[in-house]
Amino acid sequence: MEKQRYERPVIKMLESNMPNKFGLRTEYKPKTHIDNVAVKDLINEYSSPLFVISEKTIRSTYKNAKKSFTTRYPKVQFAWSYKTNYLSAICNIFHQEGSWAEVVSGFEYDKAIKNGVDGKKIIFNGPDKNEKDLTKAIKNDSLIHIDHLDELYTIIELSEKLNKKPKVAIRVNMDTGIYPMWDRFGFNYENGQAWDALNKIMRSKKLELVGLHTHIGTFMLSPQAYGTAAFKLADLAIGIQKKYDHEIKYIDMGGGFASKNTLKGSYLPGVDTSPSFDDFAETITSALINSDFKPDKLPLLILETGRALIDDAGYLLGTVISNKRLSDGKRTTIIDVGVNILFTSFWYDHKVTPAQSFTQYTEDTVLYGPLCMNIDVIRENASLPLLNKGDHVVIHHVGAYNMTQWMQFITLRPKVVMIDMDGKTHIIRENENINSITDFEKVPEYLKKFEL
Amino acid sequence: MIKIKSNIAISDTGFIFNPSNGESFSANPIGIEFFNLIKQGKPQDKIFENMLEKYNTDKNTLEKDYSDFVQTLNQFQLLDQDAEKKA
Numbered sequence: 001m002e003k004q005r006y007e008r009p010v011i012k013m014l015e016s017n018m019p020n021k022f023g024l025r026t027e028y029k030p031k032t033h034i035d036n037v038a039v040k041d042l043i044n045e046y047s048s049p050l051f052v053i054s055e056k057t058i059r060s061t062y063k064n065a066k067k068s069f070t071t072r073y074p075k076v077q078f079a080w081s082y083k084t085n086y087l088s089a090i091c092n093i094f095h096q097e098g099s100w101a102e103v104v105s106g107f108e109y110d111k112a113i114k115n116g117v118d119g120k121k122i123i124f125n126g127p128d129k130n131e132k133d134l135t136k137a138i139k140n141d142s143l144i145h146i147d148h149l150d151e152l153y154t155i156i157e158l159s160e161k162l163n164k165k166p167k168v169a170i171r172v173n174m175d176t177g178i179y180p181m182w183d184r185f186g187f188n189y190e191n192g193q194a195w196d197a198l199n200k201i202m203r204s205k206k207l208e209l210v211g212l213h214t215h216i217g218t219f220m221l222s223p224q225a226y227g228t229a230a231f232k233l234a235d236l237a238i239g240i241q242k243k244y245d246h247e248i249k250y251i252d253m254g255g256g257f258a259s260k261n262t263l264k265g266s267y268l269p270g271v272d273t274s275p276s277f278d279d280f281a282e283t284i285t286s287a288l289i290n291s292d293f294k295p296d297k298l299p300l301l302i303l304e305t306g307r308a309l310i311d312d313a314g315y316l317l318g319t320v321i322s323n324k325r326l327s328d329g330k331r332t333t334i335i336d337v338g339v340n341i342l343f344t345s346f347w348y349d350h351k352v353t354p355a356q357s358f359t360q361y362t363e364d365t366v367l368y369g370p371l372c373m374n375i376d377v378i379r380e381n382a383s384l385p386l387l388n389k390g391d392h393v394v395i396h397h398v399g400a401y402n403m404t405q406w407m408q409f410i411t412l413r414p415k416v417v418m419i420d421m422d423g424k425t426h427i428i429r430e431n432e433n434i435n436s437i438t439d440f441e442k443v444p445e446y447l448k449k450f451e452l
Numbered sequence: 453m454i455k456i457k458s459n460i461a462i463s464d465t466g467f468i469f470n471p472s473n474g475e476s477f478s479a480n481p482i483g484i485e486f487f488n489l490i491k492q493g494k495p496q497d498k499i500f501e502n503m504l505e506k507y508n509t510d511k512n513t514l515e516k517d518y519s520d521f522v523q524t525l526n527q528f529q530l531l532d533q534d535a536e537k538k539a
């Protein structure tokens with residue numbers, strides 16, 4: 001007779017049916033496969049933990065976002081936000097779909113060039129662009145989004161030196177009714193800084209003002225804030241048209257759309273509360289269409305959407321190391337996924353699903369990572385099915401910011417594999433090994449020997 | 453010898469009621485089996501034998517889960533403390 005699947009014995013005190021701080025249980029089905037590839041096979045072949053990217057989900061999410069905007073507005077261009085995930089395979093999927101590149105450092109700029117992006121289709125954002133970076137960007141006709149006056153003056157100087165007219169935009173910050181206001185980047189709309197910078201650019205005659213840019217925040221749950229932002233940028237563009245008879249070619253609304261993750265402290269899961277691409281598209285495009293632009297003179301609309309385009313396509317697979325109890329009897333489960341590779345667990349209550357079948361029984365559990373550090377908590381409270389040592393779990397919506405902000409800390413960073421459109425898997429980043437770390441170290445000769 | 457208080461019973465669905473303080477509990481199927489085997493006064497070794505025949509698991513896991521389960525019973529005041537002292 002075949003033996004039955006074993007499950008931990010549990011006994012729970014029954015309390016009133018009020019939802020408690022562990023939240024409502026949402027994980028009713030195991031996640032055994034990703035794009036028809038078994039999680040178990042992925043871990044057997046590539047080991048645990050493991051990041052898995054679905055190419056199918058990236059392409060369908062992108063197409064969905066693009067459709068939301070192109071069905072409402074004549075000229076739309078996405079630029080892939082490199083910092084969100086700059087693994088080259090992922091950038092190139094977006095470039096194949098037609099995305100330009102949006103970068104915020106010399107390193108990211110070089111990566112976009114190396115990936116084969118035409119310099120004219122690179123948007124260069126950020127407060128830290130040195131002369132070397134700017135020289136490159138000017139020579140390549142890249143779109144330089146100026147963050148502060150020091151940068152503006154440097155670009156004017158370089159334009160004289162290089163005898164070239166750099167293509168520039170300014171980043172504008174503004175009150176959109178959202179708290180906190182991201183006013184540390186760019187020039188403020190309300191207090192006249194933005195106009196001051198625009199006047200300096202126009203009067204210098206050394207720079208070509210091609211666009212206006214804003215990025216009002218990240219994980220924005222309010223489409224209306226984008227409507228306000230689009231209205232204010234349109235107002236600046238129309239003002240420039242009037243004052244200098246100069247046409248702005250594009251309005252860049254930045255990124256910031258919320259993904260389907262659940263922010264810590266929210267009562268309802270993000271899947272149910274995050275606005276859709278249609279919601280954001282509707283407010284942005286109506287604001288532009290209803291502004292004073294002539295219908296045949298609408299500027300190109302650029303979007304630098306990051307997390308909302310990639311979060312859903314990323315999974316992190318892990319394995320249960322142990323089940324324990326805290327001194328007060330509280331259940332804890334240790335998995336091999338730590339905050340060093342799942343940086344976003346500081347912001348989100350990530351959805352965690354077992355990768356094998358389970359019964360309807362659950363336990364309120366604290367989910368710990370493997371690091372010998374108190375901060376290593378993946379979920380402070382999760383109502384989870386009963387997991388055994390060696391069981392696998394799938395952590396959802398991890399495609400954004402983890403594979404760029406991860407840390408080599410205590411453990412080495414794992415492999416990233418991608419499942420292509422035909423269900424074939426490819427390693428798109430190798431796991432680190434000890435040499436990945438020690439190769440960069442230098443030990444002075446006299447420290448090479450010791451006796452214990 | 454671990455003993456569950458004599459006035460405490462478990463239903464087939466795993467519902468447990470403690471008449472002395474009105475608290476109720478629920479157990480999963482494996483929890484029910486452990487509960488019943490302990491209630492019947494089966495020694496630990498026999499309990500493991502029983503479980504190993506039926507389930508795909510090993511002795512180490514059972515030992516660990518058994519002691520965790522007994523600790524929880526104790527925490528919920530479902531064990532007969534006197535019986536333990538006498539033993």
Ligand SMILES: Cc1ncc(COP(=O)(O)O)c(C=O)c1O
Nearest residue numbers: 081215218255256304305306307
């Ligand atoms: C200038 C700029 N554009 C785009 C993004 C992407 O933002 P998100 O991932 O929130 O869409 C960011 C992220 O902070 C940014 O700073």
